[in-house]
Amino acid sequence: MKRKLILEDGTVLIGDSFGWDSETTGEVVFNTSMTGYQEIISDPSNYGQIVIFSYPMIGNYGINRDDFESIQPVIKGVVVKEVCDFPSNWRNEMSLDEYLKHKRIPGISGIDTRMLTRLIRNKGTMKGAICSMEADIESVLARLEGTIDLNNxxxxxxxxxxxxxxxxxxxxxxxxxxxxxxxxxxxxxxxxxxxxxxxxxxxxxxxxxxxxxxxxxxxxxxxxxxxxxxxxxxxxxxxxxxxxxxxxxxxxxxxxxxxxxxxxxxxxxxxxxxxxxxxxxxxxxxxxxxxxxxxxxxxxxxxxxxxxxxxxxxxxxxxxxxxxxxxxxxxxxxxxxxxxxxxxxxxxxxxxxxxxxxxxxxxxxx
Known part of the structure; x- marks a missing residue:
């Protein structure tokens, strides 16, 4: 199933849905780590953020019980180039897709994350939304413009x-x-x-x-x-x-x-x-x-x-x-x-x- 990633500057990218099937909005940031996606997703410092992983494939070693940084992640969404459907690691207990579904976190794959990272780097951090293909772009942009960051x-x-x-x-x-x-x-x-x-x-x-x-x-x-x-x-x-x-x-x-x-x-x-x-x-x-x-x-x-x-x-x-x-x-x-x-x-x-x-x-x- 296809999904859209819409940024507040009007950029619209089409990708594939994975994780929880719902719309989400947040501050769009990029992380350049090659590994450690489990720790990043569960890091409380990422509260309210949609995280772009600039490394080309994410999820290849799955999710394990040891590498969580919090019990309940507070990240708003995940953007990747390619998500691994069949992880391989001796500690693996579930796939990234399964984990995001379990924690109700939307994801979008098939995005040129290197290009998107350069865009954010040049224009600065901005708000964004992961939404369905049916979502009206102008309505989403108006909602992003009216979004107020949660105090404290x-x-x-x-x-x-x-x-x-x-x-x-x-x-x-x-x-x-x-x-x-x-x-x-x-x-x-x-x-x-x-x-x-x-x-x-x-x-x-x-x-x-x-x-x-x-x-x-x-x-x-x-x-x-x-x-x-x-x-x-x-x-x-x-x-x-x-x-x-x-x-x-x-x-x-x-x-x-x-x-x-x-x-x-x-x-x-x-x-x-x-x-x-x-x-x-x-x-x-x-x-x-x-x-x-x-x-x-x-x-x-x-x-x-x-x-x-x-x-x-x-x-x-x-x-x-x-x-x-x-x-x-x-x-x-x-x-x-x-x-x-x-x-x-x-x-x-x-x-x-x-x-x-x-x-x-x-x-x-x-």
Missing amino acids: PVEYLSTTKPYPSPGRGKNVVVIDFGLKHSILRELTERGCDVKVVPYNMPAEDILTLNPDGVLLSNGPGNPAELDQSIETIKAIQGKIPLLGIGLGHQLFALANGCSIKKMHVGHRGSSYPIKNLKTGQVIFTAQNHGYEVDEHTIDHSTLSITYRSLNGNSIEGLEHKKLSAFSLQYQPEASPGSEDGKKAFDEFMQLMTTKDGKVEHHAEKN
Whole structure:
């Protein structure tokens, strides 16, 4: 069965239907990862988005039980060049088509995703719709024009009650802004006793949990909308070692006087090179963000830039010069992606252990 993909600029593409048979609208973005489609589809940071996979074939190793980043995906749609109908992998439990049907997520295949990626890259992120062949194009465009982005998607995604991920090591509080499960896996592997708390838990309640460290998780949306969370970070930093990841990095920046701006297309992929400005080392990282820290607003007496993207020169890491706190724009949990950035969790462990609370950004030894 045929389907249409309609973008708000009037572009109309015809493809084949797979996944759930319904219409959907969302922010159309592209992801350049060659693998990891299961993690991308289940990443809460993709809330409300129709994701274009630029790699030519998606679904060839199926869906397994281990690689989910959330229980219920919040992606709005999937666009691919070719979807694999008969996946082959020892961990495979169902096809991508079966999974999308189960989770009620529409997909469209047979699209020239390289061309579409270039279009988005040149014109910028835009709204779009996956719809039936019978849908009236003008009506769909009018609906897209009138679509209002949901304010504070974090409120929808964040846990409403605290819950534990028990361990016997460092007591870590994770503030859930749209948490990826891989972050919990990395902390668990290091023996941490983790408590995941809602995004709007007051600072005084977090401090009563007596954490050795606080981690600000990834998540979707515009961080400037999270005023209460920004105030919470201001109250926590200086008292407890702190690590911000993704949206957490942006919130950490806002709490220290920076501004955030929306990117033209964002960074979404699994092999983005970034440079450690202290050591000169270049690592490859996973990325999934549409906002970035405005470098012109950084108070260099308070924050130092630790990492910088080699694709666009954007800020990829910040460190507080006086307090035990640092943040990363990239995804150190690397699901999917290069595992180069996982040492950030070791640096967080070091931050919770050392007396002076300063992280040493060592270069990897060959």
